Amino acid sequence: MSPRFCPLAPFSLSILQQTLYYYLTQIEIVDSLHAIGEQSVSAYPSIKPSDIERVELDLPPLPEQVEIGHTLRALDDKIANNTKINNHLAA
Known part of the structure; x- marks a missing residue:
């Protein structure tokens, strides 16, 4: 490193x-x-x-961190998927 x-x-x-x-x-x-x-x-x-x-x-407490993490990860995945779709449509 x-x-x-x-x-x-x-x-x-x-x-x-x-x-x-x-x-x-x-x-x-x-x-x-x-x-x-x-x-x-x-x-x-x-x-x-x-x-x-x-x-x-x-x-926040750990259980809340887990829930927040799930939500943010789902949003990140959705953004990545939408970006992939947009790039495919633009090509």
């Missing part, structure tokens, strides 16, 4: 990996982390593990 990338995994059993993914890919979080990275002193934008550790999460 490149030294420029760091895999993330939940630190606690109170968060699902999918919940962490959806949370960290929200535009507000991406923009916030991007701003932190742009302030880094390295040759390219970067964020330190300590920057990620300071991100606070307001998490």
Whole structure:
């Protein structure tokens, strides 16, 4: 793995990996982390593990995370399917 990338995994059993993914890919979080990275002193934008550790999460209980995950995954699948149909129709 490149030294420029760091895999993330939940630190606690109170968060699902999918919940962490959806949370960290929200535009507000991406923009916030991007701003932190742009302030880094390295040759390219970067964020330190300590920057990620300071991100606070307001998490619902695990059963609710599971339900939210199912809903978001179903929506992602529907979007992907619609995109595939649109690309096929445009061809």
